[in-house]
Amino acid sequence: MTVNVYVPTPFRHLVGNRVRVRAAGGNLREVMDDLDVQFPGFAAQVRDGSGEIATHIGVYVNQIEVEALDGEATALAVGDEVAFIPALAGGAGVALTPEMVERYSRHLIMPQVGSVGQRGIIAARVLVVGAGGLGSPVALYLALAGVGTIGLIDFDVVDRSNLQRQILHQTADIDRPKVESARETLLAHNPNVDVVLHEAPLTSDNAFEVIGQYDIVVNGADNFATRYLVNDACYLLEKKLVDGSILMFDGQATTYLPGQGCYRCLYPAPPPPGMVPSCAEAGVLGAMCATIGSIQATEVLKLVLGQGQPLVNRLLLYDALSLEFRTVRIRRDPECPLCGDHPTITELIDYEAFCGSPFPHPGDADAPA
Ligand SMILES: [Zn+2]
Structure with missing residues (x-):
């Protein structure tokens, strides 16, 4: 079972700067595991210390929040689209103010830093x-x-x-x-x-x-x-x-x-x-x-x-x-x-x-x- 995964900018450095990648699995958990095998470090970006999907990451299947579906057990079909969307402001801890977005703009445009990285620096x-x-x-x-x-x-x-x-x-x-x-x-x-x-x-x-x-x-x-x-x-x-x-x-x-x-x-x-x-x-x-x-x-x-x-x-x-x-x-x-x-x-x-x-x-x- 192969699905399409949309990768937002903050995570693209993990996947060779591609916008979309493919991953295999019959449900969301298997797809996430496969992504981490293909792209080491992926899980660390989307899961928290206890292995749950981090609270600042929204996961969508065909544009529906998985919390409204079956969470990680959500079944997937060939051609489904999965997206992992980190909160770009707010979320887990720090929010980037407009002043910060301008101040740190030369960091934010680097794939190795981005919004997630900059918020890590701030934390x-x-x-x-x-x-x-x-x-x-x-x-x-x-x-x-x-x-x-x-x-x-x-x-x-x-x-x-x-x-x-x-x-x-x-x-x-x-x-x-x-x-x-x-x-x-x-x-x-x-x-x-x-x-x-x-x-x-x-x-x-x-x-x-x-x-x-x-x-x-x-x-x-x-x-x-x-x-x-x-x-x-x-x-x-x-x-x-x-x-x-x-x-x-x-x-x-x-x-x-x-x-x-x-x-x-x-x-x-x-x-x-x-x-x-x-x-x-x-x-x-x-x-x-x-x-x-x-x-x-x-x-x-x-x-x-x-x-x-x-x-x-x-x-x-x-x-x-x-x-x-x-x-x-x-x-x-x-x-x-x-x-x-x-x-x-x-x-x-x-x-x-x-x-x-x-x-x-x-x-x-x-x-x-
Ligand atoms: Zn020593």
Whole structure:
């Protein structure tokens, strides 16, 4: 039994951008199962977490709502037309206002984003750790994209030496708390987003409580103590972590998904204080922040949209002096003290705060695996 299926714009990227496809089945449930086999990801778009047709999806057989027929048991005949119509405004959560439709129009016309994707971005909750060099471009691009809830954690005040790279802050913000300056900038760019401030250092006392409120965490920390704390808390809370770091002309980025490795698989413990220079000691080219921060923001949006291959099990290395990008493979280390088979770290640790960032030689990156 073959029926015709009308595919609205938001779902067309799943079916090779076709308007109509054919599917087999004697009733609606069988047709939906067949669509998911033919076009993996289809079910995830139309069914909710418990497997029911999502409340924001209207399903029609020959233009009649299936709720008025037999639901998923509705029998189908050859040549019937089935349509899956998502609510384009309202429905499951967020509605796109006319202002948003205009603001996000360059997203909405992309098949990988569309109305469904944009509403997913608006529903997303992302924590940016650090409102500094990396946190600035990350938070800015997430706000511009419409990420509905952006958390910022930072306890510092704006210093004149920050202004060479931290684009959330301006000269008039010197001595203001960074999170306040950051919120003002983000809301000036996009008043639709909610910027949640955590004006505190991240410690073992508050890490679970703060990180637990978000779906994805972006690490823009400038010190090892925070970097390890964020890594450990994200692993223990099963949060997605988009990591990035910069020093001088070098940058790194990677994405950790729960159960697929962590920062400690690469670097099991922080280096002793003084072994690795900090940004304050060695310096950083300001424009490097934009390169790595933009990659982190892109990774977040890919995760939210479920598009492409995230930078998982790969470490991106950017050498700006030679202008070379390379990725080295990284893997979950069964011996990792945190995510390994026999973990020795089962709670959060506060390290002495010291600044810096290690840079592995490409040949070393596979060593822990
Ligand atoms: Zn690990």
